[in-house]
Amino acid sequence: MSVQASPRSMAGHNSFPVDEIREMFPAIRKAGDFIFLENAGGAQVPQMVVDAVTNHLIDSNVQRMAKYEHSERVDANLVAARESVAILVNAYRPEEISFGLNATSFIRLVSLGIAKMLKERSEIVVTDMDHDANIATWLALEADGAKIVWWRMREDGTLHTEDLVPLVNERTRLVACTVTAHSIGTIVDVAAVGKIAHAAGAEVFLDSVHFGPHGLIDVQAWDCDYLVCSGYKNFSPHMGFLWGRFDALCRLPTFKEDFIPDVPPYKIEVGTFPYENVAGMDAAVRYLEGIGRRFLPEGTHSRRAALTAAMGAIREYELSLSREMIAALKRQGAVIYGISDEERLKGRVPTICFNIPGVSPQLISAEMGKIGIGIRDGHMFAPRLMKRLGLSMETGAVRVSLVHYNKLEEIARFEKALAEIISGHRK
Numbered sequence: 001m002s003v004q005a006s007p008r009s010m011a012g013h014n015s016f017p018v019d020e021i022r023e024m025f026p027a028i029r030k031a032g033d034f035i036f037l038e039n040a041g042g043a044q045v046p047q048m049v050v051d052a053v054t055n056h057l058i059d060s061n062v063q064r065m066a067k068y069e070h071s072e073r074v075d076a077n078l079v080a081a082r083e084s085v086a087i088l089v090n091a092y093r094p095e096e097i098s099f100g101l102n103a104t105s106f107i108r109l110v111s112l113g114i115a116k117m118l119k120e121r122s123e124i125v126v127t128d129m130d131h132d133a134n135i136a137t138w139l140a141l142e143a144d145g146a147k148i149v150w151w152r153m154r155e156d157g158t159l160h161t162e163d164l165v166p167l168v169n170e171r172t173r174l175v176a177c178t179v180t181a182h183s184i185g186t187i188v189d190v191a192a193v194g195k196i197a198h199a200a201g202a203e204v205f206l207d208s209v210h211f212g213p214h215g216l217i218d219v220q221a222w223d224c225d226y227l228v229c230s231g232y233k234n235f236s237p238h239m240g241f242l243w244g245r246f247d248a249l250c251r252l253p254t255f256k257e258d259f260i261p262d263v264p265p266y267k268i269e270v271g272t273f274p275y276e277n278v279a280g281m282d283a284a285v286r287y288l289e290g291i292g293r294r295f296l297p298e299g300t301h302s303r304r305a306a307l308t309a310a311m312g313a314i315r316e317y318e319l320s321l322s323r324e325m326i327a328a329l330k331r332q333g334a335v336i337y338g339i340s341d342e343e344r345l346k347g348r349v350p351t352i353c354f355n356i357p358g359v360s361p362q363l364i365s366a367e368m369g370k371i372g373i374g375i376r377d378g379h380m381f382a383p384r385l386m387k388r389l390g391l392s393m394e395t396g397a398v399r400v401s402l403v404h405y406n407k408l409e410e411i412a413r414f415e416k417a418l419a420e421i422i423s424g425h426r427k
């Protein structure tokens, strides 16, 4: 079965080929009735990603930049992956992409460089809705003289860009914010963030880790300066990548051995990283393109056009998942954090944090685990957000996080299980 088969018109949730897509994921096939509802912690990978990793390990498991065929293949795989990821994020050039272990280490790498360039612009804006990787990393720069300015989420669970305007001025060095909250699923208007920050001469650092699997990344339209992603949330193995505007990366001081050229990506990618997983990331981009081509008319389309079609269809399908999951949670009396009004669902992805009054999040996730439904409980690495929501770090909330291979039937099974847990355990 190939995702390239049978192009169709744009998908409503009925025409999204979820069953065919699920067939492409060996872990989903093997898991039988198990329901993956913890995709915000990492998504499953399609067979073509497994094949790319395996082939890399068999054909090219050597160091790059030597003069024999295996090593030349590593170099070629890296060139191909850089090109693919550049298309995925709409980079200006492939050299703006650097590969590495994860998003957190890239945020740290950029922040260490920024620390050396604070001077008269020493204010850094962070939000209380972000993953702590994109908060604590910047707070650490207070030791270097940075002043932290908080852009706070409103009670409606969203970051309002008009609240950012008075926080940004000629002293602002950088605005660091998420594209989408990994906890409560809110999408941020990052194009507006780009405009506001640049009008004041500040830079923008975007955490796109959670948005990646749900929508079309576009660094040009968003007019940002840096952006990080974790491949493993994007249907690839464990790895991360950084995009940076070429001139911003050229200016950024980084650690590297003296003889390494002071140009991206080499000045960023020091040391060896998991090349096989980068090959997997390349295949993950091609997987998404394959989905997109199903929704395009017959003919030749650019890779970016295919990705645009894929992410458009995924967004639309996921909207039906958000709608259904939120309706199910409301029926079960859940307190839902963040956007839950039917008419505002486009402002979120199907990553939903909730609590059931009288039943602990830990009990719900443990009981779900026992019956083969994988979800998460706790603080979601978002201590500031938990505080804002009036939740403790110890108990936090329950999170269900869906992606495009989840089905409405799975939501129905989840709701039935939740109802049983509630009736058996409410104090």
Ligand SMILES: Cc1ncc(COP(=O)(O)O)c(C=O)c1O
Pocket: 040, 041, 101, 102, 103, 104, 105, 131, 133, 134, 178, 180, 181, 182, 207, 209, 210, 229, 230, 239, 240
């Ligand atoms: C929004 C967000 N940012 C950053 C991270 C950290 O990513 P990594 O594990 O790749 O360092 C995560 C991980 O869950 C995340 O969800």
